[in-house]
Amino acid sequence: MLVFAAMNCAERLVELFGSQAEVARRFSLDRAVVNNWVKSGYVPARWAMEVEQVTNGEISAADILNDATARKPIRLKSRPDGENLYIPPTGSDTMSNEFAPAKRISSFPPPQRTLLGPGPTEIHPRVLTTMSQPAIGYLDPVFVDMMEELKALLRYTYQTKNPLTFPVSGPGSVGMEFCFVNMVAPGDKVIVCRNGVFGGRMIENVERCGATPIIVEDKWGEPADPQKLEDALKANPDARLVAFVHAETSTGVLSDAKTLVDIAHKHNALTIVDCVTSLGGCEVRVDDWKFDAVYSASQKCLSCTPGLSPVSISERVIDFVKERKDKIKSWFMDMNLLLGYWGATTRTYHHTAPTNSLFGLHEALLLIREEGIENCWARHKRHHTALKAGLEAMGLKFLVDPKYQVPQMNAVLCPEKVNEVEVRKRLLNEFGLEIGAGLGPLAGKIWRFGLMGYSCRPDNVMLCLSALGSVLEDMGYPVHVGDAESAAHAAYASMHTTEAAAKRRKTAKAA
Numbered sequence: 143m144l145v146f147a148a149m150n151c152a153e154r155l156v157e158l159f160g161s162q163a164e165v166a167r168r169f170s171l172d173r174a175v176v177n178n179w180v181k182s183g184y185v186p187a188r189w190a191m192e193v194e195q196v197t198n199g200e201i202s203a204a205d206i207l208n209d210a211t212a213r214k215p216i217r218l219k220s221r222p223d224g225e226n227l228y229i230p231p232t233g234s235d236t237m238s239n240e241f242a243p244a245k246r247i248s249s250f251p252p253p254q255r256t257l258l259g260p261g262p263t264e265i266h267p268r269v270l271t272t273m274s275q276p277a278i279g280y281l282d283p284v285f286v287d288m289m290e291e292l293k294a295l296l297r298y299t300y301q302t303k304n305p306l307t308f309p310v311s312g313p314g315s316v317g318m319e320f321c322f323v324n325m326v327a328p329g330d331k332v333i334v335c336r337n338g339v340f341g342g343r344m345i346e347n348v349e350r351c352g353a354t355p356i357i358v359e360d361k362w363g364e365p366a367d368p369q370k371l372e373d374a375l376k377a378n379p380d381a382r383l384v385a386f387v388h389a390e391t392s393t394g395v396l397s398d399a400k401t402l403v404d405i406a407h408k409h410n411a412l413t414i415v416d417c418v419t420s421l422g423g424c425e426v427r428v429d430d431w432k433f434d435a436v437y438s439a440s441q442k443c444l445s446c447t448p449g450l451s452p453v454s455i456s457e458r459v460i461d462f463v464k465e466r467k468d469k470i471k472s473w474f475m476d477m478n479l480l481l482g483y484w485g486a487t488t489r490t491y492h493h494t495a496p497t498n499s500l501f502g503l504h505e506a507l508l509l510i511r512e513e514g515i516e517n518c519w520a521r522h523k524r525h526h527t528a529l530k531a532g533l534e535a536m537g538l539k540f541l542v543d544p545k546y547q548v549p550q551m552n553a554v555l556c557p558e559k560v561n562e563v564e565v566r567k568r569l570l571n572e573f574g575l576e577i578g579a580g581l582g583p584l585a586g587k588i589w590r591f592g593l594m595g596y597s598c599r600p601d602n603v604m605l606c607l608s609a610l611g612s613v614l615e616d617m618g619y620p621v622h623v624g625d626a627e628s629a630a631h632a633a634y635a636s637m638h639t640t641e642a643a644a645k646r647r648k649t650a651k652a653a
């Protein structure tokens with residue numbers, strides 16, 4: 143056991159592992175990040191649990207938290223009140239003219255938050271470091287090589303061999319629109335399963351493409367019903383397309399994507415599947431489940447910055463789009479034109495690609511590749527189980543039946559007489575913790591706890607439970623924070639025991 147007299151946690155880490163480079167290796171970080179910890183004299187609080195794990199308890203999470211809080215107390219506001227003072231232009235201020243902002247504007251330092259809402263999520267330091275590298279041209283041969291790697295990593299994440307798998311420039315809504323605008327022609331009939339906000343957005347898209355939506359409606363919080371889809375297809379044999387959301391972010395419900403796609407194919411319809419919240423967080427198998435077109439977003443379980451929408455398009459869809467006689471209504475999203483930039487062999491200018499965001503996505507997908515996609519799904523399930531145990535120990539109830547719960551999106555009913563908005567406000571102001579509110583008919587009735595990507599960690603689960611418990615207790619709701627925490631710890635312990643037993647069985651079988 144090493145003795146650390148009067149050292150801060152960053153120095154202790156270096157002492158323990160022998161060098162900054164070795165610390166960086168143990169945490170899969172860039173050396174610059176570790177160097178920054180040493181220079182600033184503390185390890186940021188969000189690393190507490192990981193440090194405890196990696197050092198086998200030599201440096202405890204409590205030490206990291208104490209150190210970090212002493213060095214960098216949590217600021218409740220990003221700027222002090224009254225800072226936005228008007229500075230009258232002086233004679234020497236040659237930059238001032240009538241268009242200059244009326245208030246003095248300084249650089250924007252975003253506060254440090256724990257993001258446990260429906261996205262965006264926290265971003266791994268490796269992704270942030272990568273994004274801050276110098277820009278290069280989007281036709282630079284080095285960049286082109288990176289694009290090919292990015293496409294390969296995306297195929298792995300989607301579990302597909304589709305050659306046309308790439309990130310569309312724009313948020314998830316652009317990926318959604320990309321699929322509809324290419325696959326839906328005026329006068330078409332499209333069946334859309336709606337059981338939340340995003341099914342509604344799909345209907346909007348169908349209408350804006352000049353087509354007729356046939357709506358298969360299910361209650362918010364329930365999965366899309368395969369029988370209703372089958373009935374709708376029988377009643378509308380001319381429908382060429384079926385669209386649905388795999389994991390509905392507005393309710394946290396998971397639909398049976400494979401069954402829905404099988405039914406659509408039985409009736410010769412193609413499918414558009416929204417995997418914005420499911421990709422990277424729970425099982426998505428594009429090839430095995432025979433999706434035709436699928437889109438997602440970079441800021442959810444992929445844990446990158448918002449603004450990129452990975453899509454994967456089957457050969458069936460490419461042929462289908464090529465056969466269209468009419469012109470695709472969007473120039474920017476015309477699949478045939480985009481193929482010129484993202485296709486396997488050609489690289490001609492289409493639009494200026496967001497280079498540094500793409501570096502970031504490459505790194506985010508690499509992290510998933512290193513973890514292993516199945517392990518990534520299992521991690522989301524594990525922390526969901528612990529969070530759920532804690533929330534239920536506080537007496538809170540989930541909106542969705544356990545069979546259909548999305549691990550990375552936990553929708554919980556706000557208890558009667560508790561001020562839903564006030565709870566979220568206090569979590570943000572007192573704990574720097576963001577959770578999501580309900581949308582549409584669920585506004586004011588639920589909270590949404592996202593455990594997505596890099597945000598999906600045990601330290602966040604425990605922070606969330608203790609922060610929520612203490613706010614609820616303070617507001618007079620009868621909970622005992624300790625009960626929630628011990629329920630979560632017990633869930634983790636029982637999962638470890640089960641995993642250890644499975645490992646022992648596997649080793650014994652192999653021997």
Ligand SMILES: Cc1ncc(COP(=O)(O)O)c(C=O)c1O
Pocket residue numbers: 260261313314315316318340387389390391392416418419439448
């Ligand atoms: C299921 C689903 N589809 C589509 C979108 C739209 O994505 P974006 O907000 O990135 O445009 C979201 C966003 O939360 C979503 O959750």
